[in-house]
Amino acid sequence: MTGPLPYRGRFAPSPTGRLHFGSLVAALGSWLLARYHRGEWLVRVEDLDPPREVPGAAQAQLATLAAFGMPSDGPVVWQSQRHDLYAGALARLLADGSAFQCHCSRGDLAAVNGIHRQCVASDRSRPPAVRLRVAEGARIGFDDGLQGRFEQDVDRDVGDFVLRRADGHWAYQLAVVVDDHAQGITDVVRGADLLDSTPRQILLQRMLGLPTPRYLHLPLILDAQGQKLSKSMAALPVDDDAPVPALMAAWQALGQDPAPMAGILPVSGWMAAASAHFRPERLPKVTSMTFAAAHNNAAASAV
Known part of the structure; x- marks a missing residue:
């Protein structure tokens, strides 16, 4: 008798621009949960919509993930090759x-x-x-x-x-269902904007005879007008040359205690400490929060 499959998560950005704070929160959250469960974390580039893609965006996103201490644990998968x-x-x-x-x-x-x-x-x-x-x-x-x-x-x-x-x-x-199965993904961690897409994917999995992974949807980060950051003029890309401040802000958006992380450098040390101090039970059980609220979330979650 075989036991449960080892945890395997993923982060799957679309190359429509540089990674912004909202996408960093999703990436960090999925990476932390994979590390918490002593599993793998893979990166997949969802480059299936050429009219919406920005030239060079995919490589810039991968460079940002590397600069922030989150390279893929396996070869990067490109949907355009599948x-x-x-x-x-x-x-x-x-x-x-x-x-x-x-x-x-x-x-x-x-x-x-x-x-x-x-x-x-x-x-x-x-x-x-x-x-x-x-x-x-x-x-x-x-x-x-x-x-x-x-x-x-x-x-x-x-x-x-x-x-x-x-x-x-x-x-x-279709592409996400096929790829999650082909890559052996056991746990899909992503933004809550995709919460209502999940039933469609489960239905499609059943019709294809594929297993259904576990799902966890993190809060979506919105601007002051309630608009998703990927569609907002305020969605400035995170700075590859100064990753720790953005990581700390994302850590707080995920409801985590900032105290153990204060003053830790470089990025490799910060990510190691984050992996050690991450507590899934502190994740905020909301589907969205504003950018401003995200920065105050750690204090609120400790009350």
């Missing part, structure tokens, strides 16, 4: 009728808030997308490692979702 894996999974879903071609445009589905339940394409000559066939009444729930129980009526709230876009690019939901 088309055959996605095509194989899609072929299986098409072959058993779990997926279908769809010519509907966003305009066609505007009247139903973009939720696809049947094809109503006005122009069947346009290139088709491929969607997952979501059964009526499909309700998926899971126990998040931080946020607790989360459930979603996938058919009513999401509908038949896209696996391959009409422009030929792979959809995030």
Whole structure:
């Protein structure tokens, strides 16, 4: 009889710009949890959307992770080099009728808030997308490692979702499920902006006959206007030449006690101390916080 698989986590940034404070919080949180469980931490570059990618951003992100003491424990995986894996999974879903071609445009589905339940394409000559066939009444729930129980009526709230876009690019939901399985990921730790994507991924895992990893969604860092930092003009990149101040701020955003970390240099020493002093039970059980609140979080969590 085999025991549970060794812990294997990952961080998977999209190369749409330099890493900012919000992405640093997600990276540090996932890295700390992997170290706490004496597991591996892998980096995967999600470079499947060329129109949104910034030239040189992926290499800059990897350089930042290295400067902050978080290089990948294994070879970096690039999604743009894994088309055959996605095509194989899609072929299986098409072959058993779990997926279908769809010519509907966003305009066609505007009247139903973009939720696809049947094809109503006005122009069947346009290139088709491929969607997952979501059964009526499909309700998926899971126990998040931080946020607790989360459930979603996938058919009513999401509908038949896209696996391959009409422009030929792979959809995030298919790629992430295939890659997490191929890399043996046991624990997905990421921002809470992806909390409502998780039921779709679990449904897709079940339809492909794949195991479901454990999930933990960290608080999303917002600007003063309540906007996600990746979409905010205030999202300045973290400084590769001065990593410790940003790491300390991210540490506090994760609810950790700053006292044991004060005055520690260099980065390697700081990360070793962080690994030793990290307490998962201090992680804030909220889905979002403002950038300002993140800096005060450690004091609040100690009350």
